[in-house]
Amino acid sequence: MKFIIPTFLVFLIPISINAQTGIVNYGEIQSMGMGSSVGPDYNAILVFDTSNSLYITRKDSLEGGHILEQRNFEHTDGNGSSITVVTNPEGFLYYYNSHHKILYSRDLGFKYIKDKTIAIPWKIQDTTKKIGDYTVQKATAFFRGRNYTAWFTTKIPLPYGPWKLSGLPGLILEAYDTDKEIYWYFKNIEYPSKKSYLLKPIKAPNDIWMTFEDFKKFSIKTYLDAQVSGRMIAESAGYSNNDEYEMSKSRIEAFKIEEN
């Protein structure tokens, strides 16, 4: 009998670990500056357990292969955009540790960032709706240049969501900003899931991580550089370039640009 009980426990432990893991499949539509959700629709996944979550988007394997295309999109107001639709082998990764409230990411520019500043000031509303079998509740917040609405379920009381959205008392199944220029929509969920092996921390080369403040400076610089380079080419080709394009119209995170 003494032998039987420990053997039983050995089999029980992996089952309880698997029960904690979940996977959400989202669609991620990026339509910055387009006025509605008319942009490219990427496949994205969120893997989570009680301590951590990993969000992956724009990864080759999630799209069935590498994508690199310049595509046109028509805006609702009659204007248009031509943007590069592109994926990469590893994808953009966002790994959130809920105990320490630290977000590790492999973000735009293929930069590895350790962000300790994630604290979204959510305002929870009374409004509810149904997404699949889940009743979800509305929450709103201003975060890094955009006004977000998120729909979360307390059936899975874990503070995770797509991209950098976190900190609610339940899993976010849908989220978007004003006009849905960035829009994460729910496709399906596997919970519990046996695929706990997918929840791996991000490894930065030589374990060197950029701070959020440095990433912010880098983002502003790359944005301004692209504007200047674009203007130079447009002017040399004889096209008048319409300047004063806001950062929020081309980047998810829009920061205040300080004048020098």
Next chain:
Amino acid sequence: MKKLFLPVVLVSFTLVSNASETSNTSNFETAFECHRHISVDCDGDGNADYEGTVRCEYGDALRDQFISACR
């Protein structure tokens, strides 16, 4: 005197009316001018390397210029 006054008034009215029409047409065209925002990410790192907004008729040409500049 009356014979001279009437044509002067009519000519003045026609000129003012035409000026007003021209001004309205100009405003109409400006309000509906189509623009295209071009953004090209050369290395696929998620950040555009070239960005700009031009009138729609120049959109494809500017896009091609940006793509050429990547090479």
